[in-house]
Amino acid sequence: xxxxxxxxxxxxxxxxxxxxxxxxxxxxxxxxxxxxxxxxxxxxxxxxxxxxxxxxxxxxxxxxxxxxxxxxxxxxxxxxxxxxxxxxxxxxxxxxxxxxxxxxxxxxxxxxxxxxxxxxxxxxxxxxxxxxxxxxxx
Amino acid sequence: xxxxxxxxxxxxxxxxxxxxxxxxxxxxxxxxxxxxxxxxxxxxxxxxxxxxxxxxxxxxxxxxxxxxxxxxxxxxxxxxxxxxxxxxxxxxxxxxxxxxxxxxxxxxxxxxxxxxxxxxxxxxxxxxxxxxxxxxxxxxxxxxxxxxxxxxxxxxxxxxxxxxxxxxxxxxxxxx
Numbered sequence: 001x002x003x004x005x006x007x008x009x010x011x012x013x014x015x016x017x018x019x020x021x022x023x024x025x026x027x028x029x030x031x032x033x034x035x036x037x038x039x040x041x042x043x044x045x046x047x048x049x050x051x052x053x054x055x056x057x058x059x060x061x062x063x064x065x066x067x068x069x070x071x072x073x074x075x076x077x078x079x080x081x082x083x084x085x086x087x088x089x090x091x092x093x094x095x096x097x098x099x100x101x102x103x104x105x106x107x108x109x110x111x112x113x114x115x116x117x118x119x120x121x122x123x124x125x126x127x128x129x130x131x132x133x134x135x136x137x138x
Numbered sequence: 139x140x141x142x143x144x145x146x147x148x149x150x151x152x153x154x155x156x157x158x159x160x161x162x163x164x165x166x167x168x169x170x171x172x173x174x175x176x177x178x179x180x181x182x183x184x185x186x187x188x189x190x191x192x193x194x195x196x197x198x199x200x201x202x203x204x205x206x207x208x209x210x211x212x213x214x215x216x217x218x219x220x221x222x223x224x225x226x227x228x229x230x231x232x233x234x235x236x237x238x239x240x241x242x243x244x245x246x247x248x249x250x251x252x253x254x255x256x257x258x259x260x261x262x263x264x265x266x267x268x269x270x271x272x273x274x275x276x277x278x279x280x281x282x283x284x285x286x287x288x289x290x291x292x293x294x295x296x297x298x299x300x301x302x303x304x305x306x307x308x309x310x311x312x313x314x
Contacts, residue, residue, distance in 0.1 A: 009139075009220035009284075017143070018216065024140040029184075032213060036185050052174025054241040058184045058215060061240040062140075064279075065224050092139060093222065097281065099304070107304045108222050 012087055012111040023088040025095040027074045030062040067098050073138045080130045084123065086112065098131060139223070140240075141216060144190055145180065146209050147172065151195075153202045165189060168208055178289030181216025182241040215240050217284055217296050224308060225298075227278045230263040237280060242294055246282060250299035252306070272307050279308045 007013050024032070037059065040047040068074050081091045090109045099105040102121045105128060106112065112119050147168065155163040169186045176182045193207035217223075217239070225237035225244055234247040248257065248265075255265040255274070264275035274280060282305055286297040300306045 007219050009218040009222075011220070013220075014218050018141060018218075022142040024142055024213065026140070029140045029213060032187060033185060036187070054174040054176070054182045054215075055184055057238065058140075058182075058213075058240040061226070061238070064226065089139065097222065097224070104304045107302070 009089065009093075010110045011114065012089060014089060019087065019089065021088070023092040025067075025074070025077070025092045026062045027066040027068045027077075027095070029058065030066045031071060031074065033059045033062065065096070067096070067135065068138060070138060073134050076134050077131065080134070081127065084119070084127050094127075094131070098135070099128060100132070102128070139216065139218065139221060140184070141181075141214050142187070142211060143180065143214055144209055144211050145172075145183075146207060149206045149208050150198075150203045151206060153204070156204075161192065164192065164206060164208065168210060172210075172212070176241070176292055176294060178294065181214045181294060184213045184215055184241070186210050186212045215242065217242050217244075217287055217294060219284055219287055222281065222283045222305070224279060224281050227274060227276055227280060230257075230265065230275055232257050232259070232263075235265070235274060237282065237298070242296055244282065244284065244296040244298040246280075246298045246300055250285075250297075250301050252301050274307055281305050281308055 007015060012019070033055065037048070037051070040051065068077055077095050078091070081094060086094070090112055093109050094105065097108050099108050102124045105124055112124065149164055149168055149171070151160075151164060151167065172183045173185060174183065188211040190209035190211060192209075195204040195206045197204050223239050225239040227235050227237045229236040232248065234245060234251065237244045237246065251265055251274075254267050255272070256268065258264050258266055262275050264273050266273045280300060282298040282300050283302055284296045284298050288295045
């Protein structure tokens with residue numbers, strides 16, 4: 001439990017295991033789960049009824065909170081955010097919440113400022129602009 | 139946050155499943171066993187997405203069961219303290235409100251709701267600002283910050299706050 005007490009996503013303390021793991025944005029999860037759901041539907045009738053509550057709730061959730069719907073846009077978002085030396089976790093928080101201003105982005109992901117990387121406000125602003133462009137042209 | 143991680147599990151398989159379809163049987167049993175479970179360490183296992191590798195089986199003395207170490211990829215949902223995420227309000231009462239983000243339940247106490255929001259009872263209990271411009275009720279979408287997690291054997295429960303900058307009801311109509 002001692003490790004548990006120290007975790008704090010705002011400082012990017014989420015444990016080594018998760019820090020190195022691949023994070024998924026809601027829109028990516030939505031693609032994965034919907035694909036899986038379709039497969040289940042094709043396999044047999046009762047497979048769909050047997051899906052766990054966790055699966056069902058997650059699917060509903062990511063469908064509701066996906067910022068980007070089409071797979072190309074989702075890929076672009078990841079590509080753009082990947083240019084800014086963000087940790088996986090930070091990348092996904094930004095992709096999920098789509099902050100509109102620099103202050104908002106820093107409030108959502110405080111670690112982009114504190115980790116001492118050369119993320120100045122200008123760079124963050126450019127990043128947010130790029131993101132909103134994808135949304136516009138989706 | 140959702141993660142894509144690799145987990146390992148020792149699967150016990152009854153001898154009647156041996157044969158050509160051993161692998162398929164093993165995989166479908168794995169899905170049945172782990173999908174929907176929750177552990178404090180890895181969070182909720184939402185879906186198995188692939189099998190990395192299946193190790194050599196070991197026959198159990200006396201039973202004939204065989205244990206296979208299986209490495210599999212899966213999507214998990216794991217909430218973290220300090221994480222900011224969006225959630226759907228499921229219940230409102232005078233103590234605060236409950237919200238759901240995927241499989242996880244989050245409680246926001248009325249102490250952690252901005253002071254200018256008052257509880258209104260009635261058919262549709264809600265929290266409303268004095269000028270009525272912002273309202274939190276069932277099915278509202280809110281952005282909140284997780285400030286505490288409690289881990290049960292089979293569930294993770296979170297405490298959240300909306301008393302901070304850029305938190306609260308998501309009013310941007312394009313995102314609803």
